[in-house]
Every structure is written in C-alpha cells, then in structure tokens.
Amino acid sequence: MAPMDNVDVIVLGTGAAGMTAALAAHESGASVALIERGSRIGGTSAISGGVIWVADNPRMRAAGMADSREDALAYFRSLNHGDLVDETLEAFVDSGPEALEFLEGIEALKVAVLPGYPDYYLDRPGAKPEGSRALDHDLFALGELGDWAARIYAIEEPKPLMLRETPLGGATEMPPMEVLGQRMAARQCGFGQAMVARLLKACLSRGIEPLLGVETHRLIKEGERINGIEGLRDGQPFALTARRGVVIATGGFEWDEDLRQTFLRGPVTAPASPPTARGEGLSLAMAAGAKLGNMTSAWWAPTLVTPDAPWASGEQRAQIILIERTVPHSIMVNRSAKRFCNEAANYSALGGVFHQFDPANYDYLNLPAYLIFDAQYAARYPLGTRQPGQPIPDWVMRGDTIEALAEQIGLDAATLAETVARFNAHAEAGHDPDFGRGTSAYDHFYGDRSRQGTAVTLGAIREAPFYAVQIHSGLLGTNGGPRTDGQGRVLGHDGAPIPGLLGAGNAIACPTGGIYAGAGGTLGPALTFGYLAGRTAALANG
Ligand SMILES: Cc1cc2nc3c(=O)[nH]c(=O)nc-3n(C[C@H](O)[C@H](O)[C@H](O)COP(=O)(O)OP(=O)(O)OC[C@H]3O[C@@H](n4cnc5c(N)ncnc54)[C@H](O)[C@@H]3O)c2cc1C
16 A cells, blocks of 8 residues: 555545445545554454345345335334434435445445345335345455455454355254355355455455554544544554545444443443444544434344353453344243343344333333243254353353242242243243234244244243343444434534534444344445445545
C-alpha cells in the first residue's frame, strides 16, 4: 500500500459495514484508508452466521420468488413502535438489492437463498414464511488470502461448512465428518468467516490494505467539515486527513459497561459478540455533535456463558442459544421457578421478557433465568459447543430429581416440580396453553425435525438426571447510535448532515429501528448502509 497522510475517504472498522463502505467508496473513484482498532479483521461479522436479510433480493429474483417494496415496507411498519424513520427505512428497502448486486458484481460476496428460513413475524402483512429473503454464503478457500487469512478474527475456530448444511440453517443433519475433514484440509470456510474473507479479498485486490492497531482519539475538523482522524498507532502519534469524509463503522457499544448502563433499556449480562464492540465510534460521533437514535434497543438474544471457552483476549464468552431452548424435553424458568415465555420464540423479541420489571420487589422478574432439561435431551441435542452424546460439562448443574436440581440452583423445589409437571402434562397432550409454544412455523425451525407437529418442540422432562444452566440476558450487538439520513450521512442535533461524517452498521441508529426482520436482519442493513455511506462519501465535494 502507498504511504498515506491523506486520502479521500477514511473508513473506521473492518466489519461487514466497514469493508463494504471501503469498497463502495473505492469503486466510486475515491482513495480509501480502511482503519481497524484491533489486531484482527472482521469484528462481530467474522464470528457471525453471516446471514443477510434483504427483501426482493437478486437471488430471489433469479429464482422467480415474488417480493416487493410494498410488502417489505408493510412488514416493517406493522412492527413499528415509533422507532422507524421513513427515510432510512425506505433507503434500506430500496437500496438493499442494489448493494447486494454491487458486492456480488465485484466478487465481494457469493450468496444463495437459505431455504425455508421464515421471517420472524409471520402473522404480519408482507412476511415471507418460505424464507427467501435470508441469504447464506458459499464456501471460501482461505488460501486465497495468503498471510491475511490469519488476521481474521477468531479464524482459529474454522467453520468448514455452510449454514444451510446445518440444523441451524434448516438441514436435518451435519455434513459427514469425512467431508468436513477434506474442507478443513482445503481451508474452506462458510458462515460470517466466508463473508468477511470475501470482502477482505475484494479490498486487498483493490489495494485497500486494512491498517491495524490504530486508536482514533479525535475526529479532525476544518471549519464545519470532518476531515480526518487523530490518535495513536503502536504508541506513536498518528494522523490522517480525509478530503471527502470519514465513515464510522466501528460496531456496537455493548462491551463498554458505562455506555451499556447509560443507554440500554435493561440489563445485559452476557453479550454473544466479541469484545471488539466498545462504542468508540459512538463516542466520536457524540463529540462531533451527532443526534442519537434507537439508543435503548439492541439485537437481543438469550445467551449461555461457556466458562471453559473464554475469548482469546480473556473476556467471558457467551453463545446465543437457539436449538437448546426450542427442542423438546426443555423449558426455561425464572427466579420464581416458573416458566415465563414461549421458549421457542425468536431470540430478538424474546429479549424483552428479560427486562420485565416487578414493581413489588423492585427487581427483574425473569432474571436470573435457567434452562431445565433431562437425560433424553442430553442424549439427543446440543448445548452450546457440546454436541449430542458428548459428556455434559462440569459447570452444568444436575440432580437425580427435579427437587434436588431445584436445590442445586437455589429455586423453590415444590414450585419447580409443579412447573415441570404442568408443562409435561401439556406437552404430552401436544399443546402449550400457557405460552403457545409450537403454534408458529418459526417455533418449528430450530426444533427436532425428526418429529411431527408440536412434538418438534414439546416433550416432557421426565428422565433423570435432570440438568440446569443459567440463561443470560444477552445480545448480538447494539443497534443505536448516530442518526443518519438515507445516504448514510450522520445528522447533527439540528437534523442537518454533519459535513464529512458518515456511518453504517451497528455503529449507527439502525434503519430498521430495533426490528429484527428475519435471519440476517442486522447484516442486511449493515451492508446496505455501508454501500450507501461509502458511495456518498466518495462523491462528496472535496
Ligand atoms: C454469534 C453471532 C451470530 C450472528 N449471526 C448473524 C447473522 O447470521 N446475520 C445477521 O444479520 N447478524 C448476525 N449477528 C449480528 C451481526 O454479526 C452484527 O450485527 C454485525 O456483524 C455488525 O457489523 P458491523 O460491521 O457493524 O460491526 P463489526 O462486525 O463488529 O465490525 C466493527 C469493527 O470495527 C472495529 N473497531 C471498533 N472500534 C474501532 C475504532 N475506534 N477504530 C477502528 N476500528 C474500530 C472492531 O474491532 C471491528 O473489527 C450475529 C452476531 C453474533 C454475536
């Protein structure tokens, strides 16, 4: 890469949003500096499922699947609780397909429809039960990246398969071990790893080499215009000028305890994202006078802390749990040993129940929460990284009776026994009159597909030993931050764009508000606004 002290566009952050912005700016004729705070590339995007939700996307069109702008807008608007802004929502719906065409056209993405993955709110107008809006990645061979492959975040944990080949993506079983072994040897990966790797390759092949380890302390201003960054690299002062604009794509703020406590609407005890999302972009935007939006909300998700597998940098690590709370022979209970939700509901909406407040006790009703399961479950289903049939880890609580398990957890034994007995009676009758588990097609997606009807998700908890793990109020990332217009320009308090400042991804107020439309509901807007912000920055007057 040529030495730089000034470029047209600076992009902060090497996740999906940042690399897309860098590519869009470059293809619009700008010179680009892609800046990363850490020593690794890809942030949350690299460890994600990589699924991308875009309505009326090019893959759907190619397959002759019907969708429209009107359906997509009707769907979002039916879910609106005041968090949607017409301009940004419409920009996402209108430009999402174009952003994907752009990325596929420059080989920065290779995607296919994730078959059968339904939208999350199937009773709403414009929802697609057949799942055509969610896209999955083809495999990528890491050798194509040379030495840069080792710079991808958590690449030491390779995912040699595509989401659509796994139960998480709707398949009934995993690819054979032999196939996985061959792919490991060929260093092939899928999921978010393939997405980040392809984006990175497209950047590198255009001479955009990420500059790692840059701490940005301040945005530089010339008059009213943001025109650079200032900070440290390797402990030495670092400054770079951007003639046209700076794009903030630094991810969310969930790993900054102070920001989390200040803004989010309820407790978050275990984020599933990596500790790269520290809200630095938010702080830079606030200092520049940005108007904020969506700050109380996040991509909520129940999580499970895996104490035996922390992040490489030492922080506590948590897994999103999907299959675990959907398959039969399991329930979730709260501090009162009572069920409190349809356990199989979509993860983001489910976040709300963890924030239910009890005015009588001045405390959260459903925290702490626990997943309770039995020996049938242990034999057949996974738990975090533990596969079916493997030994149950030491940190899982167990008891020979439900009462003994309750004692282990510290719950009232009689109440837990009553809760389990009630659930069992209903499960055996094939219904859940308390919370309607098993009534929606979504409830079946992560269930046991070898079964029929509601038995996909409902099954009695009867066989000893009985087990419990704590379930946390977690998230996949925050989705509040500086508000932008429909071109990705950050707005000031007066509602006018701050000249030279743009944003995309979890670093900004998401154009879909807090609405997780379906699988891929965060990466769809991140890529779209990365595309818009990068292109807008490049075309700004210098
Ligand atoms: C387990 C898991 C699975 C998920 N699966 C999906 C899925 O399948 N589909 C979906 O839509 N969403 C999914 N999500 C959510 C999704 O991954 C995120 O919403 C998305 O990746 C955010 O992208 P981003 O580019 O905004 O941020 P990130 O991918 O987090 O990238 C931000 C980058 O900016 C860097 N950075 C931070 N501060 C600075 C700074 N000051 N200067 C420069 N760089 C900085 C970070 O180090 C990081 O590399 C998942 C999340 C998790 C945790």
